[in-house]
Amino acid sequence: MTDFDRELSQALKRREPPRDLTASVMARIERRRRTSWSARLWVPVGIAATLVAGLGVYRWEEVQRGQEAKRQVMLALEVTGQKLAIAGKRVDELNHRRIGYE
């Protein structure tokens, strides 16, 4: 081993690590473990919330469709009523005319 090698080994010798390095690593592992647990807990909650929201939207659309159908039936009934009134009026007119001839 030459002086150069010795000086290089000395320049690159191992350093004393920070005193709390192990504690910091273990704390980060613990934090990550807790985060992953809470993430796992949130998955079913998220799925349930999505299902409830989906059902809500489906139900709301169903109500909207029912109301639209009801509105159309009412409109049809109104139109039919008007037509019937016109027809009745024409029948009455015809009856009056026939009575007049006789």
Next chain:
Amino acid sequence: MKVDNAAFAGLVRKNQGMVYSIAWNYLRNHAVAEEVAQEVFLELHRSLDRIESEEHATRFLRKVAAHRSVDEGRRAKHRPRVGIDEIREPGAVSKQKDPMLQEALTRLLASLPDRSRMMVILRYQEEMEPGEIAAALDVPLGTVKSSLHRALAVLRKRIERTWKGVLQ
């Protein structure tokens, strides 16, 4: 490898000097080296299923520490420099043989290309054989041998120019 918290802490304690020193010798920045060291141990924890023994863990840590340090150096453009915590207090007695020569060597090391610098660190800090360095850095053995030879020749030439007669 099945280890509980206490055993893993023991593994960290046993290897922290090696991991931190690889990062520190490469990055020359206390805070960044500590962050890299923590990330390396977290990576080990994530990969415990693939680790077969303590020796395997040490090899894994060396490899990840080398790669992470090079990546961090490239990303943050951290060139090795003397940090404020590295400046000696006036009158402080140095344990080194020749502090000025050591500092000159450190500066010269910083001027080496990324991969060659890491090879020199693994060779002289960890006393690894070229074959082990090749495996750690995922490069062919021939590349390690030629890069190391070239890097050391450059260092020797430059240091001898300034420190003529001091080194044999």
